Every structure is written in C-alpha cells, then in structure tokens.
Amino acid sequence: MNNLKKYSDDLERALLVLDQQGAEKIILDACQAESPMLDAGELVACTLERIGNAWSEDKLSLSQVYMSGVICEKLIDKIIPPASLLRKDQPKMAIAVFEDYHLLGKRIVFSTLRASGFELLDLGGGLNADDLVAAVKQENIKILLLSVLMLPSALRIKDLKRKLTDIDVRIVVGGAPFRLDSELWKEVGADAYGSNSAEALTVVSKLMEEKK
Amino acid sequence: MKSKEMSSMERVLLTLSHREPDRVPLFLLTTMHGAKELGISIREYFSKAENVIEGQLRLQKKYRSDCYYPFFYAPLEVEAFGGQVIYVDDGPPNSGTPFISDIEAIYHLKAPKVKDCKVLHKVLKTIDQLRLYAKNEIPIIGVVMSPFSLPVMQMGFDKYLDIMHFRRDLFEQLIQINEDFCVDWANAQLQAGATAICYFDPVSSTTIIQKELYAKTGFPIACRTISRINGPVATHFASGRCLPIINQVAKTGAAVVGVSAEEDIAELKQACKNKLTVLGNLNGLEMHRWTLAHTRKVVRETIQKAASGGGFILSDNHGEIPFQVKDDVLSAISETVQKYGQYPVIQEHNEK
Numbered sequence: 001m002n003n004l005k006k007y008s009d010d011l012e013r014a015l016l017v018l019d020q021q022g023a024e025k026i027i028l029d030a031c032q033a034e035s036p037m038l039d040a041g042e043l044v045a046c047t048l049e050r051i052g053n054a055w056s057e058d059k060l061s062l063s064q065v066y067m068s069g070v071i072c073e074k075l076i077d078k079i080i081p082p083a084s085l086l087r088k089d090q091p092k093m094a095i096a097v098f099e100d101y102h103l104l105g106k107r108i109v110f111s112t113l114r115a116s117g118f119e120l121l122d123l124g125g126g127l128n129a130d131d132l133v134a135a136v137k138q139e140n141i142k143i144l145l146l147s148v149l150m151l152p153s154a155l156r157i158k159d160l161k162r163k164l165t166d167i168d169v170r171i172v173v174g175g176a177p178f179r180l181d182s183e184l185w186k187e188v189g190a191d192a193y194g195s196n197s198a199e200a201l202t203v204v205s206k207l208m209e210e211k212k
Numbered sequence: 213m214k215s216k217e218m219s220s221m222e223r224v225l226l227t228l229s230h231r232e233p234d235r236v237p238l239f240l241l242t243t244m245h246g247a248k249e250l251g252i253s254i255r256e257y258f259s260k261a262e263n264v265i266e267g268q269l270r271l272q273k274k275y276r277s278d279c280y281y282p283f284f285y286a287p288l289e290v291e292a293f294g295g296q297v298i299y300v301d302d303g304p305p306n307s308g309t310p311f312i313s314d315i316e317a318i319y320h321l322k323a324p325k326v327k328d329c330k331v332l333h334k335v336l337k338t339i340d341q342l343r344l345y346a347k348n349e350i351p352i353i354g355v356v357m358s359p360f361s362l363p364v365m366q367m368g369f370d371k372y373l374d375i376m377h378f379r380r381d382l383f384e385q386l387i388q389i390n391e392d393f394c395v396d397w398a399n400a401q402l403q404a405g406a407t408a409i410c411y412f413d414p415v416s417s418t419t420i421i422q423k424e425l426y427a428k429t430g431f432p433i434a435c436r437t438i439s440r441i442n443g444p445v446a447t448h449f450a451s452g453r454c455l456p457i458i459n460q461v462a463k464t465g466a467a468v469v470g471v472s473a474e475e476d477i478a479e480l481k482q483a484c485k486n487k488l489t490v491l492g493n494l495n496g497l498e499m500h501r502w503t504l505a506h507t508r509k510v511v512r513e514t515i516q517k518a519a520s521g522g523g524f525i526l527s528d529n530h531g532e533i534p535f536q537v538k539d540d541v542l543s544a545i546s547e548t549v550q551k552y553g554q555y556p557v558i559q560e561h562n563e564k
Binding site: 018058060061062063064066067098100101102103104109126148149150152153155177178180181183187203 | 294300303304307308310311364368369370373376377418419420421422425451456473475492495497500501515529530534535536540
C-alpha cells in the first residue's frame with residue numbers, strides 16, 4: 001500500500017488518544033480494496049510495531065502500548081473474524097505467563113499478535129514447567145511464548161527447556177528480567193527473546209517463516 | 213578523609229542534606245538473604261518477626277549496610293486485604309490471583325485496619341525490636357506500596373488500566389480506599405520506630421504510564437499521600453524509569469528517589485541536584501552473574517558518576533536484591549564502597 005505510512009501515522013495518533021471509532025475508520029478507509037486481511041493486518045502490525053519500539057525508547061508508556069493493542073485486537077476481530085480464512089496460515093502457537101499471575105505483558109503480546117493477523121492459544125498464568133510440557137504435547141504447539149516477571153521463574157525456563165528437548169517447539173521469552181538483563185535469555189536456553197511487543201511480532205514472523 | 217567515622221544515621225542525614233559525609237552511604241536492600249543466613253526456608257523466615265529481626269541484624273553487620281530493611285515482601289498489603297500470597301523456595305513471595313475479580317466489587321471493598329492485621333503486626337514487631345539495636349545510629353526503612361500501584365496486585369494490571377482509562381468512578385473509589393490504608397500503614401511503621409518510609413510506586417514510572425497521565429494520577433495521589441505520612445519518604449520506582457517526571461517527583465514531598473538501571477545515574481544525579489537524593493542504581497538482575505572484578509568495577513563507576521556533592525546513596529535499582537545474588541558479590545559491593553566511596557571521591561583518571 002502506497003499510503004501505508006500516512007495511514008499508520010493517523011492510526012497511531014488515534015490509538016494514543018484512545019479514539020476507537022477514529023481508528024476503525026482509518027483501518028476501513030485503508031482497506032477498502034479487495035484484500036482486507038492483507039491491508040488491515042499490515043497496517044495494524046506496522047503501527048503496533050512502531051508503538052512497541054517507541055516504548056523501548058521511553059517515548060511511549062506501557063499503558064499506551066497495552067491500550068493500543070487492545071483496541072486494534074477488537075477492531076481486527078470485527079473486520080476479520082477469528083475463524084476467517086483470511087487470517088494467516090501458520091504453525092500452532094501459544095502464550096503463557098510462567099509461574100506467576102502478572103498477566104499484562106502476555107496480554108499486550110497476545111493482542112499485538114492477534115491484531116496483526118496471527119492466531120494463538122492463551123494458556124493463562126501461574127503455569128509451571130510440567131503444565132507447559134503437557135500443553136505443548138496436547139496442543140501440538142510449535143512456538144511457545146513465555147512472559148516472566150521474576151528472576152527465579154526466568155531461571156527455571158532452563159528446566160522447561162530440558163523437559164522439551166525431544167519436542168519440536170521453539171521457546172520465545174519476554175518480560176522484565178530479560179529486558180533488564182540482556183544476556184539472560186541465552187543463559188536460560190530460550191530460542192529467542194523479544195524486549196517489547198514489536199520485537200515479539202518480528203521474532204514470531206521470522207520463526208513462522210522457518211517453520212513453514 | 214574525615215578523622216572520625218560517622219554513624220550510618222549521620223552519614224545518611226548528611227547526604228540527604230546534599231553534603232558529603234565521610235563516605236558514600238550503602239543501602240544493601242537484602243531481604244530473602246536473611247533466610248540463607250539463618251539456614252531456613254524463605255517461607256519459614258517470613259513466618260515470624262524474630263527470624264527477620266535476626267536476619268536483618270546479621271546482614272547489616274556482615275555487609276555494613278547503612279540501614280535496616282524490615283521489608284518482608286511486596287504482596288504483604290494484598291495479604292492484609294485478604295489476597296493470596298504464593299511462596300517459592302528461591303524467590304520473593306508473590307501475589308496470587310487478584311482478589312478483585314469483578315470490578316464492580318470495588319464499591320463494596322473496605323480497607324483493613326492495621327490494628328486488626330496479624331501479617332502487618334509481624335512487620336511492626338520487627339521494626340520495634342530493630343529500633344532497640346539501631347540505637348538511633350542506623351536508619352530503619354519501612355515500606356509501603358503506593359495507593360496508585362497497589363491495584364496491580366489487587367485486581368491485575370489489565371483491569372486496572374481499563375478502570376484508569378474508562379471507569380474513573382471505580383478508579384477514584386479504589387484510590388481513596390488505598391490512600392487511607394497506605395497512610396495508616398506508613399504511620400504505624402513510623403510509630404513503631406521506622407526512620408523513614410520507602411513509597412514503592414512503579415506504576416507512576418514512565419516505563420508504565422506516560423508523563424501526562426502521571427500528572428493527572430500518580431502525582432496528585434503521591435502529593436496527597438506523602439503529605440499525610442508523618443516522616444521522611446523515599447519514592448522508589450522499582451526498576452521503572454523516572455527521569456522525565458523527576459521535577460514532579462521532587463514536588464510530591466519525597467526526599468529520596470529510587471532509580472532504574474535503565475537510566476544514566478549521572479544524568480539522574482544532575483536532574484535531582486539539591487532537590488532529591490538519588491538511591492540506586494546497581495542492576496540487581498544482572499548481579500546474579502557478576503564476577504567479583506566486574507562488581508568492583510560497576511560499583512566504583514557508579515560512585516564516580518553520582519557521589520560527588522552528596523545527595524547519593526548506593527543501592528540496587530529494584531529495592532530488593534534477588535535471592536540468587538551470591539554472598540561474595542554482596543561482600544564485594546560493600547568492600548568497594550568502603551574503599552572507593554570515601555569522600556572526597558577520587559576520580560579514577562586522576563588516580564596515580
């Protein structure tokens with residue numbers, strides 16, 4: 001789309017002032033063409049990516065990232081229902097909060113990915129390694145996104161990784177311990193790390209290509 | 213170098229007045245390490261005041277920290293409200309599923325009375341006993357969660373952001389309840405013998421909310437709450453950034469600000485000059501992997517960037533050092549402060 005940048009600027013402005021109606025109009029205007037999924041997904045992904053990166057640069061707050069994701073998720077669900085064939089064809093993916101109940105990070109990434117056209121299972125919070133191994137096997141999950149708040153939980157991803165050694169699944173981690181310690185994701189044996197929702201989107205898109 | 217070594221209290225008070233004491237004060241904010249000292253589990257350690265008293269005494273003596281830190285764990289106040297606390301063997305007790313599941317229940321929520329909460333009494337007893345050992349020479353730092361940040365544990369972050377943006381009636385109601393509780397809890401700790409209160413307010417950091425929203429929410433709440441606390445207050449952002457709002461923080465009545473490792477300590481010090489004492493900003497999360505040589509290097513660099521002129525207390529960036537940080541790293545932090553934190557601080561490039 002030639003006007004992607006312009007629409008994305010407009011959409012970002014609308015999202016940051018929580019103007020849901022305005023945001024919907026911009027998305028609909030942008031995708032009046034014949035392939036709404038492609039245009040809407042691309043526009044929303046591009047905008048949420050910029051918003052996520054702006055948070056890492058301390059230009060926007062986590063609250064703004066969260067609210068933008070939630071609004072976009074609602075709008076995309078309205079424009080392209082979850083079961084639509086227009087959604088992306090992808091390996092199975094899930095997201096969970098590992099070992100605690102601080103759910104905001106998971107919610108932000110979940111909203112951003114769904115608003116960008118991906119489908120993923122929300123496994124919830126307070127899950128331990130055994131819970132996750134069972135879920136991965138039962139659901140045949142190929143990409144597992146984990147949000148973590150506490151250092152001990154982050155370190156226990158090593159145990160989870162070991163328990164999943166023989167299973168074809170990639171682990172992507174995120175959350176405060178990884179953001180404040182840039183080497184930690186390697187230490188725990190994760191396959192990738194996203195410091196914000198924008199990076200999560202980039203990492204997932206890349207892994208999806210590899211898994212195809 | 214000064215001829216006589218100051219007491220911790222003298223050292224801290226002088227730096228709070230933005231003058232140089234004998235050396236840089238160190239607030240080594242260890243909590244769970246007390247359990248390690250006593251050879252008991254974290255759960256058992258926090259089950260009674262006597263353990264925490266003994267733990268704090270041993271830790272202060274071992275690492276020559278310039279304060280006692282009778283902080284138990286973050287969800288203590290949620291526990292007082294009837295919420296769930298989850299214990300793990302190797303980390304801080306954490307809050308469980310938020311106890312406010314239906315947001316409309318906020319209209320029926322009542323704050324607990326400090327005098328009726330056994331979990332809070334453990335802390336008050338700890339402070340009361342530490343006061344006897346401190347003899348007014350070592351500051352005792354009490355802790356409260358800010359009324360603005362407590363709802364994250366009370367109802368979950370997503371629901372809290374939703375009411376902050378779309379249900380101001382419920383937001384104001386919850387904040388009013390929390391403000392009254394926070395003031396009572398802070399003043400009870402001061403009455404028990406705390407020297408100052410650390411007001412944890414991570415939601416106010418620009419990592420979480422934008423400056424404009426802080427001006428309408430966290431800032432007026434902090435002004436109102438801190439003005440009702442009968443003692444000095446340190447506002448701590450628990451790893452969150454605060455540089456863009458530092459001038460407002462200075463107007464809340466706080467004397468100290470706990471700052472993030474994600475911001476430059478020299479820049480923070482400059483912005484806080486003669487307004488706020490800077491507390492920070494060793495990266496507690498990286499600390500579990502630090503070698504002794506790296507520890508000495510980071511501590512010395514931090515001192516060199518921020519210590520000049522006083523108004524600085526060396527500490528971690530989060531207000532709670534992870535259980536995984538080894539004793540020899542904590543010793544190295546302390547030794548480096550003793551060695552290189554003496555005033556006047558000699559800049560490394562001037563050293564022969």
